[in-house]
Amino acid sequence: MNIVMTIAGSDSGGGAGIQADLKTFQELKVFGTSVITALTAQNTLGVEGIYPTTPDFVELQMKAVFEDFDVKALKTGMLFSADIIQRIAKSLRDQEVQIVVDPVMIAKGGQALLQEDAVRAMKKELLPIANIVTPNIPEAETITGMNIHTAEEIREAAEKILQLGVDCVVMKGGHLDGPSAVDTVFFKDGSSFKMRSKRINTKHTHGTGCTFSAAITAHLGRGLSLKEAIIEAKKFVQGAIENPLNIGHGHGPTNHFAHRLGYEAEVEIIE
Ligand SMILES: Nc1ncnc2c1ncn2[C@@H]1O[C@H](COP(=O)(O)OP(=O)(O)O)[C@@H](O)[C@H]1O
Ligand SMILES: Cc1ncc(COP(=O)(O)OP(=O)(O)O)c(N)n1
Numbered sequence: 001m002n003i004v005m006t007i008a009g010s011d012s013g014g015g016a017g018i019q020a021d022l023k024t025f026q027e028l029k030v031f032g033t034s035v036i037t038a039l040t041a042q043n044t045l046g047v048e049g050i051y052p053t054t055p056d057f058v059e060l061q062m063k064a065v066f067e068d069f070d071v072k073a074l075k076t077g078m079l080f081s082a083d084i085i086q087r088i089a090k091s092l093r094d095q096e097v098q099i100v101v102d103p104v105m106i107a108k109g110g111q112a113l114l115q116e117d118a119v120r121a122m123k124k125e126l127l128p129i130a131n132i133v134t135p136n137i138p139e140a141e142t143i144t145g146m147n148i149h150t151a152e153e154i155r156e157a158a159e160k161i162l163q164l165g166v167d168c169v170v171m172k173g174g175h176l177d178g179p180s181a182v183d184t185v186f187f188k189d190g191s192s193f194k195m196r197s198k199r200i201n202t203k204h205t206h207g208t209g210c211t212f213s214a215a216i217t218a219h220l221g222r223g224l225s226l227k228e229a230i231i232e233a234k235k236f237v238q239g240a241i242e243n244p245l246n247i248g249h250g251h252g253p254t255n256h257f258a259h260r261l262g263y264e265a266e267v268e269i270i271e
Contacts, residue, residue: 001030001031002030002031002072002221002222002223003030003031003033003069003070003071003072003221004025004030004031004032004033004071004072004073004074004075004217004218004220004221005032005033005034005035005065005071005073005074005075005097006018006021006022006025006032006033006034006035006074006075006076006077006214006217007034007035007037007058007062007074007075007076007077007079007088008021008034008035008036008037008075008076008077008078008079008104008210009036009037009038009039009040009050009077009078009080009104009113010036010038010039010040011040011042011207012039012040012041012042012043013042013043013044013206013248013253014253015044015206015207015248015251015252015253015254016042016077016107016206016207016209016210016253017040017042017077017078017207017210018034018036018077020207020210020211020214020253020254020256021034021075021077021210021211021213021214021217022034023256024210024211024214024215024218024236024256025214025217025218026256027236027256027257027259027260028215028218028219028222028236028259029218029222030218030221030222033065033069033071034061035058035061035062035065036053036058036061037052037053037058037078037079037080037084038050038051038052038053038078038080038113039051039053040078040113042107043248043250044206044247044248044249044250044251044252044253045109045248045249045250045251046107046108046109046110046111046250047107047109047111047113050080050111050113052080052081052084053084055081055083055084055086055087056087058084058087058088058091059087059088059090059091062088062091062092063091066091066095071095071097072097072098072220072221072223073097073098073099073100073217073218073220073221074097074098074099074100074217075099075100075101075102075213075214075216075217076088076099076100076101076102076126077102077104077210077213078104078113078114079104079114079118079122079126080113080114080115080118081114081115081118082115082117082118082120082121084118085118085121085122085125085126086121086125088126089121089125089126089129092129093129098131098132098217098220098221099126099129099130099131099132100130100131100132100133100134100213100216100217100220101122101126101127101130101132101133101134101166102133102134102209102210102212102213103122103133103134103135103139103143104139104209104210105119105138105139105142106138108205108206108251109250109251119142119143122143123143123164127161127164127165127166128164128165128166129165130165130166130167131166131167131168131220131226132166132167132168132169132170132216132226132230133161133166133168133169133170134170134172134209134212134213134216135161135169135170135171135172136172136174136175136209137154137171137172137173137175137176138175140154140157140158140161140171141157143157143160143161144157144160144161146160151184154171154184155184155186155192157171158171158184158186158192159186162186162188166188167187167188167226168185168186168187168188168226168230169185169186170183170184170185170216170230171183171184171185171186172209172212174205174208174209178199179198179199180196180197180198180199181196181197181198181199181200181238182194182195182196182197183195183234185227185230187226193227193269193270193271194269194270195230195231195234195267195268195269195270196267196268196270197234197238197265197266197267197268198238198242198266200241200242202241202244203250203251203252204241204244204245204246204251204252204253204254205241205251205254206248206250206251206252206253206254207253207254208237208240208241208254211236211237211240211254211256212233212234212236212237213233215232215233215236215237216229216230216233217229218233219232219233231267231269234267235264235265235267236259236265237254238265238266238267239255239258239259239263239264239265240254240255240256240258240259241254241255242258242263242265243255243257243258243261243263
């Protein structure tokens with residue numbers, strides 16, 4: 001059995017965070033372990049409160065899992081503070097594990113899930129040891145200090161992020177306009193490719209970023225290459241968005257069961 005880990009915040013509404021990650025792991029047939037950085041009181045309408053875990057207890061959760069399991073790949077999501085990020089980076093120093101960083105900063109409702117001074121720690125401590133980082137456009141703007149509108153600016157921003165030491169940057173296009181949802185992937189050897197899918201006109205996109213990065217992690221845990229894992233994850237999240245559950249009164253969750261029901265989403269790869 002391939003074992004993976006999520007280091008993230010809990011979403012009481014079940015659509016994002018630890019809950020979305022574990023559902024994705026289960027659907028993709030890997031064994032999911034979890035390290036909780038914060039509890040959120042949250043539903044499809046927004047975040048009502050945040051109760052962070054102490055850095056000591058984050059470290060203890062990681063130690064408990066690592067000393068018992070051979071974790072092949074892990075993802076990080078909501079990390080909340082610089083202190084928690086520093087402790088995670090320290091705990092990962094001696095581990096041989098593939099690392100996917102989803103640089104979660106702000107929830108769809110506008111609530112901050114990462115303190116402002118934590119971005120520095122993410123850039124200095126976490127991205128240099130990561131294999132893949134998956135920023136959406138606003139997150140890439142915060143990391144690079146750039147305004148990003150054009151394809152050329154997406155490439156420039158990705159190059160800046162690669163310079164921090166990560167092997168691969170997936171610039172997610174969910175926040176851009178147009179009939180397609182296009183994500184552009186850049187590797188440190190200079191190669192890149194685009195993944196294009198139909199943009200779904202829906203408000204039920206809560207947890208799309210969490211689900212995408214968890215699916216990448218699951219596929220890395222199953223032994224796929226970085227490129228294969230990213231493509232398979234895009235298909236998984238597309239299927240989950242295309243088949244909404246229509247639950248909750250706000251931005252509802254994506255549908256992780258679509259994959260189990262054999263739904264095959266179309267994703268065009270442009271080299
Ligand atoms: N309306 C949509 N239709 C199709 N794909 C989407 C849509 N919104 C987001 N995606 C895809 O979902 C994944 C997560 O992207 P995004 O929503 O930008 O992340 P985040 O949740 O971090 O803001 C990406 O692959 C993106 O292209
Ligand atoms: C606990 C927790 N973690 C992450 C998020 C953000 O998830 P994301 O996939 O980016 O989805 P939206 O918040 O944009 O819907 C979260 N809300 N809660």
